[in-house]
Structure formats: C-alpha cells, structure tokens
Amino acid sequence: MKHRKRISPDYIHSGFFGVEDSLVSTTGALAGIAIGATSKSAIIATSLVIIAVESTSMAASEFISEETEEDIEKEKVPASPFISGLIIFIGYIVAGLIPLFPYLVLPHIQAIPVSIVSALIGLFFLGIYKGRLSHKSPTRSAIEVLIIGGIAATIGLAVGIIFKV
Numbered sequence: 001m002k003h004r005k006r007i008s009p010d011y012i013h014s015g016f017f018g019v020e021d022s023l024v025s026t027t028g029a030l031a032g033i034a035i036g037a038t039s040k041s042a043i044i045a046t047s048l049v050i051i052a053v054e055s056t057s058m059a060a061s062e063f064i065s066e067e068t069e070e071d072i073e074k075e076k077v078p079a080s081p082f083i084s085g086l087i088i089f090i091g092y093i094v095a096g097l098i099p100l101f102p103y104l105v106l107p108h109i110q111a112i113p114v115s116i117v118s119a120l121i122g123l124f125f126l127g128i129y130k131g132r133l134s135h136k137s138p139t140r141s142a143i144e145v146l147i148i149g150g151i152a153a154t155i156g157l158a159v160g161i162i163f164k165v
Contacts, residue, residue, distance in 0.1 A: 011083060024153045040108045
C-alpha cells in the first residue's frame with residue numbers, strides 16, 4: 001500500500017481560494033479597465049497593482065483568520081497560518097498572471113477576449129482538480145467553478161462597460 005503524505009485541508013482551501021479569487025477578480029478588473037482605457041501600459045500597471053495588493057491582502061487575511069481559528073479550535077488537524085497565507089499569496093500571483101499575460105503580448109482590445117477565455121479555462125481546470133480532490137465528478141465540479149467564477153468576473157466587465165472606467 002502506498003503511503004501518501006497527508007496535506008492539511010486548510011492548505012488545499014488556501015490554494016483554491018487564492019487561485020479562484022485571482023482568476024475572477026483579476027480578470028474582472030482587467031476587462032473592466034481595458035474596456036475604457038486607451039493605454040496598454042496603464043492596464044498592465046493597474047493589473048500589477050491589483051495582483052500585488054490583493055495577494056498581499058489575502059495572505060494577511062488568511063494568516064489572521066487561520067491564527068484566530070487555530071486559537072479557537074485546538075482539536076483540528078493543525079495547519080500553519082503562515083503556510084496558509086503563503087499558499088494564497090503565491091496562488092493569487094500565479095493565477096493573476098493568466099489573465100494578465102494577453103495584455104503583455106497583444107494590443108489591449110485584442111487582449112480582452114483572450115484574457116477572459118484564458119481565465120475561464122483556468123477556472124475550468126481548477127474545477128477539474130477540485131472534483132478529483134473531493135472525489136466528486138470532475139466535470140460537474142469544473143462546470144460549477146466555471147459558472148460561479150464566470151458570473152463574478154462578468155461583473156467587472158459590466159462595470160467597465162456601463163461606466164467606461
């Protein structure tokens with residue numbers, strides 16, 4: 001029998017939370033900004049600020065919430081608040097680069113749909129992985145994550161279209 005190293009469910013939660021939130025919020029913000037922006041450099045600078053601030057904020061929030069939860073529930077499988085925060089930080093940065101990359105290599109108007117599709121593909125694969133980890137249907141899980149994340153990202157696009165941010 002093969003022994004698999006047990007990973008704290010908190011670390012899995014942190015990884016999924018960081019990647020999903022980054023794909024959704026970075027894509028929504030980028031699409032919303034790109035609709036009304038005229039400067040590719042402004043779009044890229046804004047997205048780098050978003051990724052840096054949000055990943056740091058999420059890491060700090062995860063650390064504080066994990067530490068508080070750890071103090072309250074001493075009986076669960078221990079997870080390091082620092083590691084949980086680091087997982088969210090790294091997951092957010094790496095996932096944020098997925099919707100940003102098209103803006104680095106394409107004119108911003110062409111990058112908008114490529115960025116959105118890239119993020120949706122990322123969400124779909126995240127859902128497949130979630131399904132495998134949770135022993136549920138990977139396809140159903142992928143569609144679920146894709147729909148939920150897609151709706152959330154669409155809000156940023158809608159705001160950009162409505163207000164020409």
